[in-house]
Amino acid sequence: TAAQLLSAAARKRSLLVIIDDVQWADAASLKLLSYLVAEIQRWPLLMLLTQRSISSGPEDRTERELARLGAHTHSEHIRLERLHASDVEEYLSGLFGTGSRALSRAVFERSEGNPFFMVELLRPWLGMAPPLPEQLEVPGAALELVRERLQSLPELSRDVLSAAAVIGQTFDLGLLSHVTERPAYELLEALDDSLANDTIVPSAESTGAYAFDHALIREVLYDELPLSKRCWLHGRAGDGLARRRDTGGDVTRAELAHHFLSALPRGDVNVAVGYAREAAASATIMCAHEDARALLRRALASLRFTTASDPEVRTALLLELAIFAFVVVGLATLT
Numbered sequence: 001t002a003a004q005l006l007s008a009a010a011r012k013r014s015l016l017v018i019i020d021d022v023q024w025a026d027a028a029s030l031k032l033l034s035y036l037v038a039e040i041q042r043w044p045l046l047m048l049l050t051q052r053s054i055s056s057g058p059e060d061r062t063e064r065e066l067a068r069l070g071a072h073t074h075s076e077h078i079r080l081e082r083l084h085a086s087d088v089e090e091y092l093s094g095l096f097g098t099g100s101r102a103l104s105r106a107v108f109e110r111s112e113g114n115p116f117f118m119v120e121l122l123r124p125w126l127g128m129a130p131p132l133p134e135q136l137e138v139p140g141a142a143l144e145l146v147r148e149r150l151q152s153l154p155e156l157s158r159d160v161l162s163a164a165a166v167i168g169q170t171f172d173l174g175l176l177s178h179v180t181e182r183p184a185y186e187l188l189e190a191l192d193d194s195l196a197n198d199t200i201v202p203s204a205e206s207t208g209a210y211a212f213d214h215a216l217i218r219e220v221l222y223d224e225l226p227l228s229k230r231c232w233l234h235g236r237a238g239d240g241l242a243r244r245r246d247t248g249g250d251v252t253r254a255e256l257a258h259h260f261l262s263a264l265p266r267g268d269v270n271v272a273v274g275y276a277r278e279a280a281a282s283a284t285i286m287c288a289h290e291d292a293r294a295l296l297r298r299a300l301a302s303l304r305f306t307t308a309s310d311p312e313v314r315t316a317l318l319l320e321l322a323i324f325a326f327v328v329v330g331l332a333t334l335t
Helices: 002-012 027-042 061-071 085-096 101-111 115-125 140-151 155-167 173-180 184-196 215-223 227-246 253-263 269-285 289-305 311-334
Strands: 015-019 045-049 170-172 200-202 209-212
Touching (some): 002 015, 002 027, 002 045, 027 061, 085 101, 140 215, 155 173, 155 184, 170 173, 227 253, 269 289, 269 311
Parallel strands (some): 015 045
Antiparallel strands (some): 170 209, 200 209
8 A cells, every 4th residue: 555655665775755735635635644644654755745724614525534634633734925025135145146135026026925926936047147036027937827827716606895995905995895895795705715724814003905916816817807997896895985985084186086087988088187187297306207107197098989089178187297297307317
């Protein structure tokens, strides 16, 4: 049997047995592991099992068996934490034989400290010179892994997460309830499965608030939404945020501008342009001139959704863009 073969091999020399993705183990494999965990102390043998978080219900036998294995006295459970920026920098130095602060920072920000995403980002450059930060692209393998995780969720959970993806990387139940037109208690039930497989994580700072575990999860959900539904959800998000601001809530002009512009051609073009101009003015005060210029460009482009735009508004946008172009060129000359 497999147990006898392992026992005989371990007597000759110490063994390390690694089993990857044990969450997909079949019944026979689980039975073997249950036997081995009880006998392993008698052999010079170490077994390393890796398990990814997956969504499962109380009837999931594999999950129950793995929980028993992890609770055994001969077992030790180690939860892997995300990599720090220094870890990524060290990995890059070992991979390319040289370090680049800009590349290290870009890899860390793009992977968010997830080892798998870090490796996949750099895989196309193995054996080559290190890439420039702007050359980093998320490969299909990483995206497919994200889709696989999302497909394991019930349909209601995926629908709710898609709406949350429109809100942003972080979201709260109040706004999500307004966007989806579902009561908060129903949303909690839908989010339970997402919490179970680490698609989202609860906020440590605010009750009823959540964040996507990785930006790629949000990107996949957002990109796969039909354009018409995406516009409708942005409109609902903008409306909810506007109501929150009217009642004293902490809502930035940039948030309002983003959602009302993204909702077009649904909604009122003049309202969206108004919020964009307000947000651009706020960005200017903070010396974020590039952000201000980007907002004004989006506002100007949005006028194509109407044949009755106000000539004064168009002229004002063009004048403000010209001013920002002059300011940005001037700053570049000074530096």
